[in-house]
Amino acid sequence: AQSVTQPDIHITVSEGASLELRCNYSYGxxxxxxxxxxxxxxxxxxxxxxxxxDTLVQGIKGFEAEFKRSQSSFNLRKPSVHWSDAAEYFCAVxxxxxxxxxxxxxxxxxxxxx
Amino acid sequence: xxxxxxxxxxxxxxMGQEVILRCVPISNHLYFYWYRQILGQKVEFLVSFxxxxxxxxxxxxxxxxxxxxxxxxxxxxxxxxxxxxxxxxYFCASSDQGSNSPLHFGNGTRLTVT
Numbered sequence: 669a670q671s672v673t674q675p676d677i678h679i680t681v682s683e684g685a686s687l688e689l690r691c692n693y694s695y696g697x698x699x700x701x702x703x704x705x706x707x708x709x710x711x712x713x714x715x716x717x718x719x720x721x722d723t724l725v726q727g728i729k730g731f732e733a734e735f736k737r738s739q740s741s742f743n744l745r746k747p748s749v750h751w752s753d754a755a756e757y758f759c760a761v762x763x764x765x766x767x768x769x770x771x772x773x774x775x776x777x778x779x780x781x782x
Numbered sequence: 783x784x785x786x787x788x789x790x791x792x793x794x795x796x797m798g799q800e801v802i803l804r805c806v807p808i809s810n811h812l813y814f815y816w817y818r819q820i821l822g823q824k825v826e827f828l829v830s831f832x833x834x835x836x837x838x839x840x841x842x843x844x845x846x847x848x849x850x851x852x853x854x855x856x857x858x859x860x861x862x863x864x865x866x867x868x869x870x871x872y873f874c875a876s877s878d879q880g881s882n883s884p885l886h887f888g889n890g891t892r893l894t895v896t
Contacts, residue, residue, distance in 0.1 A: 702884055711786075711873060711889035712825070758825060767838040769815070769827040770885060 670695050672761050674773035681749050682781050689744040689776050691759030695766075701742040702760040702770065703733055712758065718742065729753070754780045784808045788874050788888035795864055796896055803859045803891045805874030814857045815875040815885060816849065818842070825873070831857065832880065864895045 671694045681687050693699060700719050704712040716727025723735040733744045742759060759773040787806045795801050807814050816828040829839040831849055848860045857876075861868055871892050875885040 704887070709889075711788075712875075712885075712887040714884050714886070717884045760825075764880075767830065769830060769838055769840070770817075771827070772817075772825040774824050 670761065670763070670766060670771045672759055672771050672773040674757075674759055674776050676776045677774070678777045678779065680779040680781060683751050684748050687744075687746045687749045687753070687778070689757050689759075689778070691742045691744065691773055693740050693742065693759075693761045695740075695761060695763055697763040697765040700762045700764075701733070701735060702762070703727065703731070703742075703744050704758045704760060704772075705729075705755045706758065706775075707755045715744070715757075749778075749780055751780045751782060754778055784886075786874055786876055786886050786888035788872075788891050790891060791889065792892045792894070794894045794896065797866060798863050801861050801864055801893065803861075803872050803874075803893070805857045805859070805888055806855050807857055807874065807876030808878075808886055809855070811876035811878045811886070813837075813877045813880045814849075814851070815877075816859045817873045817875060817887075818870040819873065819890075820867075820870040828859075828872075830880075861893075864893075866895050869893055869895045 673692045702717045703715040715731050718725050718735045756775045756777045758775045760770040762770045789804045814831040819825045829843045830837045846862045850858050871890045873890045874888045877883045877885050
């Protein structure tokens, strides 16, 4: 069965520090990979996506993610975190072979300390 | 940028009552979805809808749930007889190419069943 794992429930980083949020997936097909961000009381905003091609993808707000097929990972990174980045981050995976649905990870709550 | 809009933002209902959650997807999108997020849990797929019919549904989407596209702009989720465990945030999403393109989510409707 398809699954997405975000091993860190909470992460706290200092403003200006670098950030890496982990995402691992288990899929029997070539996946499409997404990162979404959710601020409290808000919807899910797409940060970036990977479908094919260059395995390092750039997103909005200075985020990037790298698809590593050998590790079944799609970790999200940002070189310098801003206080406004505090939110919950969700990794999601889809595949044409599994229809139209996305499978979401449990999310990682990012706290930024000043 | 076009948005997915959901109304109401918060709905409180009594157990056993029917509720209809409304969504206006992005106008040129063809694939529509409902997801839900119980407080503190993962975002879960409920149903996908394409070409005026359900294309896929999860085991959560039982006979108490139905979806409809009553006109060219709205996409609704009906829960026939709400249960306490239906309390959750319900997200509508749309995409232009199904699993081959990212989902655009609305801000959600928080349903509270008392």
